[in-house]
Amino acid sequence: MTAISIRSANLDDAQAIADFHVKVWRHTYRDLAPAQAHAVLDEDYRGRTWKEKLASNDGNQLVLIAETDDRIVGIGAAGAPSEPIFGGRGEIKFLYVDPAFKRRGIGRTLLAQLATHLGKLRYQGAALSVVKGNASAIAFYEALNGRLAGEYVDAGPIWRSQNIVMVWDDLTNLIG
Structure with a gap:
């Protein structure tokens, strides 16, 4: 098995991240998201948003890429909370991992590095939202001792998804 490396993303990675994001997002949400979201949230749209994210990084956000053989197989990002919940x-x-590379520890490793970053920013805990119905992601977060802390509707650019919030009150649960 080829080694997988993880590195910080830079502005030059924006379109490759966007292409990967679209591929995995469409696979993950094929039965959950409406057709309009699949049509609008394409490589061009995601490319623009990733360029904005990577260009405007103020040091609070960390974007990571997991690669093997110069191919992106996972991405993760963390930073300041965007929702009061x-x-x-x-x-x-x-946090997205190529379905062909799941169960190899990529998601767990990305989460550990993202949690370490949040600790450096002085956060005591971590939270994320996951779309209701994304059973494999929910099971993954539960296996890592994530706790259900509530629900909200993500306003999103196109799709108003129903989300659940998973939390870890102690970052060491994700880092260790």
Whole structure:
């Protein structure tokens, strides 16, 4: 098995991240998101948003890429919370792993590094939202001792998804 490396993303990675994000997002949400969201949230749209995210990084946000053989197989991002329901915990904003590379520890490793970043920002805990019905992600977070802390509707750019909030009150649960 080829080694998987994890590194911080930079602005030059924006379109590759966007292409990966669209591929995995469409697979994950094929039965959950409406057709309009699949049509609008394409590589061009995601490319623009990732360029904005990576260009405007103020040091609070960390975007990571997991790669093997110069191919992205996972992405993750964390930073300041975007929703009051996160209760002041740092937010895991994105975590996507290529379905062909699941169960190899990529998601767990990305989460550990993102949690370490949140600790450096002085957050005591972490939170994330996951779309209701995304059973595999929910099971993954529960296996890592994530706790259900509430629900909200994500306003999103196109799709108003029903989300649940998973939290970790102690970052060492994710880092260790």
